[in-house]
Amino acid sequence: MTIPASLYAPRPCRLLETSDLTPQEKLFRLQLADDTSLGHQPGQFIQLSLPGLTEAPISIASSPTRGPVFELGVRRAGRLTSALHQLAPGATIGIRGPFGRPFQLDALRSGPLLLIAGGCGLAPLRSLIQYCQDRPEEFGAVHILYGARSPADLMFKDDLAVWQRSDRLDCRTTVDRTPAASCYDGDTGLLPELLSRLDFDPTDCRAVLVGPPPMYRPVIAELRRLGLDGDRRIMLSLERQMRCGVGKCGHCSIEHLSCCSDGPVFWLEEVENLRGAL
Amino acid sequence: MLKQLAEKDLLRLLERIATRRRLLTPQRQSDGSRLLLPWPGGLPELVGTPLQRKPTEIFFPQLELLMELDNSGDVRLPVPADKPVALLGLDHFDLAAIAFLDRFFLSRPTDDAYLRRRHDALLVGLSGLAGPQGATLPPAETCDLELILVPDKLLARPHAKLGEELLAGFTAADPTALRAIDRSPAERPATLLAAARLLQEDQVPEAFWEEIAARCIACGGCNFACPTCNCFGVQDRTFGNRTERSRLWDSCQLDAFMREAGGHNPLGTETLRTRRRVYHKLVADPLRWGELGCVACGRCDRACPTGIGMLALCEDLVRR
Numbered sequence: 350m351t352i353p354a355s356l357y358a359p360r361p362c363r364l365l366e367t368s369d370l371t372p373q374e375k376l377f378r379l380q381l382a383d384d385t386s387l388g389h390q391p392g393q394f395i396q397l398s399l400p401g402l403t404e405a406p407i408s409i410a411s412s413p414t415r416g417p418v419f420e421l422g423v424r425r426a427g428r429l430t431s432a433l434h435q436l437a438p439g440a441t442i443g444i445r446g447p448f449g450r451p452f453q454l455d456a457l458r459s460g461p462l463l464l465i466a467g468g469c470g471l472a473p474l475r476s477l478i479q480y481c482q483d484r485p486e487e488f489g490a491v492h493i494l495y496g497a498r499s500p501a502d503l504m505f506k507d508d509l510a511v512w513q514r515s516d517r518l519d520c521r522t523t524v525d526r527t528p529a530a531s532c533y534d535g536d537t538g539l540l541p542e543l544l545s546r547l548d549f550d551p552t553d554c555r556a557v558l559v560g561p562p563p564m565y566r567p568v569i570a571e572l573r574r575l576g577l578d579g580d581r582r583i584m585l586s587l588e589r590q591m592r593c594g595v596g597k598c599g600h601c602s603i604e605h606l607s608c609c610s611d612g613p614v615f616w617l618e619e620v621e622n623l624r625g626a627l
Numbered sequence: 628m629l630k631q632l633a634e635k636d637l638l639r640l641l642e643r644i645a646t647r648r649r650l651l652t653p654q655r656q657s658d659g660s661r662l663l664l665p666w667p668g669g670l671p672e673l674v675g676t677p678l679q680r681k682p683t684e685i686f687f688p689q690l691e692l693l694m695e696l697d698n699s700g701d702v703r704l705p706v707p708a709d710k711p712v713a714l715l716g717l718d719h720f721d722l723a724a725i726a727f728l729d730r731f732f733l734s735r736p737t738d739d740a741y742l743r744r745r746h747d748a749l750l751v752g753l754s755g756l757a758g759p760q761g762a763t764l765p766p767a768e769t770c771d772l773e774l775i776l777v778p779d780k781l782l783a784r785p786h787a788k789l790g791e792e793l794l795a796g797f798t799a800a801d802p803t804a805l806r807a808i809d810r811s812p813a814e815r816p817a818t819l820l821a822a823a824r825l826l827q828e829d830q831v832p833e834a835f836w837e838e839i840a841a842r843c844i845a846c847g848g849c850n851f852a853c854p855t856c857n858c859f860g861v862q863d864r865t866f867g868n869r870t871e872r873s874r875l876w877d878s879c880q881l882d883a884f885m886r887e888a889g890g891h892n893p894l895g896t897e898t899l900r901t902r903r904r905v906y907h908k909l910v911a912d913p914l915r916w917g918e919l920g921c922v923a924c925g926r927c928d929r930a931c932p933t934g935i936g937m938l939a940l941c942e943d944l945v946r947r
Binding site for chain 1: 693694699731738743861862863872879888889893906
């Protein structure tokens with residue numbers, strides 16, 4: 350009898366480095382123990398495994414163009430991510446994947462890009478942003494719009510500073526509220542407001558959205574008002590509780606689709622009319 | 628070729644099967660129900676009510692060890708059983724459910740845990756006058772061999788090479804013996820098909836789901852009794868340096884089923900969860916697999932304490 354390799358067995362990874370992104374989020378730099386590349390594409394995720402704490406789906410926050418070391422930006426939210434935050438460099442972590450449908454890069458090469466993230470959504474989008482940075486000749490103008498609750502909640506602040514200084518990228522941030530003593534100099538307000546003030550040519554423009562569920566509908570409405578209507582104009586990555594990552598466990602189903610294997614990246618028209626998708 | 632089995636022939640057949648396989652046969656319990664249990668020798672209880680528990684649990688058990696992990700990252704997979712299994716006495720509902728799970732778990736990417744149990748398993752179907760109070764069971768043909776109970780006789784028909792090999796040497800039967808019973812193929816109940824159509828056409832008002840949901844006690848019995856339900860969660864149990872990682876059945880009727888660590892819950896109300904249970908079987912599965920996910924076995928209807936199993940619910944839906 351030939352049994353295929355286990356779908357569920359994690360591969361060991363070395364934790365190389367950690368750094369704080371926000372009070373709740375940390376960056377983890379990892380490499381597979383056998384030093385091979387992860388072989389991912391922007392938009393994919395892994396199942397991160399710790400013995401005794403099962404697994405959690407985590408977006409890959411770095412581009413495959415950056416070599417075999419890969420990065421995860423992880424919010425401390427449950428038991429597994431809390432334990433992960435306690436780990437020191439040198440620890441062994443299990444992973445499975447990469448899984449899921451990535452961002453459709455071919456479709457993003459035809460015109461200006463609006464890369465829109467809210468909260469933790471910047472982690473998967475960072476993979477795409479780095480890819481655009483590393484292969485500038487393949488892409489048109491790239492506008493990055495990032496919203497968080499407060500200046501302290503902005504993830505990847507060092508990257509944001511680099512992107513804002515870049516000639517090739519237009520990077521803007523907005524926060525829901527600014528504390529009185531803050532030295533934050535970005536916008537205040539919700540993402541649709543930031544978007545409404547953006548000067549860009551909607552012809553051939555594509556938008557990519559990643560963020561918390563309440564973000565999608567208002568941002569989509571604003572994008573349509575600005576002219577991004579019709580099929581294959583808006584791509585989004587959806588968050589669900591993926592337990593297996595391979596379309597078997599049922600926890601991430603959206604009507605007849607499995608978010609983990611049919612997504613997490615979808616064109617808007619693929620999911621807009623599915624109940625509970627947005 | 629159709630064969631005829633006298634009692635001694637059936638016992639010989641069971642012995643043949645049991646030499647290479649772990650044979651499970653229907654056995655009657657003190658409450659009158661029948662369960663698939665290791666063959667104790669003797670004649671199996673072929674006639675009676677449907678098997679109490681879903682036979683698909685043999686291949687997708689309630690709790691299944693996926694692997695052992697240690698803190699250094701080493702993974703040890705379970706060793707397959709010495710003998711493949713043989714299930715005897717499966718009616719057309721049971722076989723339809725096994726076919727459904729085969730397609731689900733063995734489609735790419737292949738679920739190795741399911742395959743480890745399913746590979747080389749022998750399926751023996753049962754049809755004819757073996758239903759409750761002698762009711763006729765429709766043909767059960769998606770198996771290796773089929774036992775067919777006709778008046779005063781037990782017939783056996785192979786449907787695969789393995790079945791032919793097992794029936795070699797037994798007396799040929801007169802095919803006209805089958806004319807004594809109704810051999811019409813099984814059809815899904817009209818109400819189930821009508822309900823599926825209404826759902827597919829989005830003609831079911833929200834108020835219907837709210838009313839059904841109000842009756843649900845969220846016990847999960849419908850899911851756990853259903854032979855095609857395949858959702859599972861994962862659990863770890865740690866003993867010192869060693870962790871057992873297992874999967875276990877999960878229920879879409881429970882609040883935590885889709886709840887995320889951040890608090891977002893796409894199935895955050897009873898109404899959404901009730902609709903999901905039915906929609907998944909009657910709309911999502913046909914879109915995904917080209918076939919209803921409900922084989923109409925009635926197990927969820929028998930399990931549900933509040934009378935909102937699939938068939939009762941569909942009747943209610945269509946009647947309104």
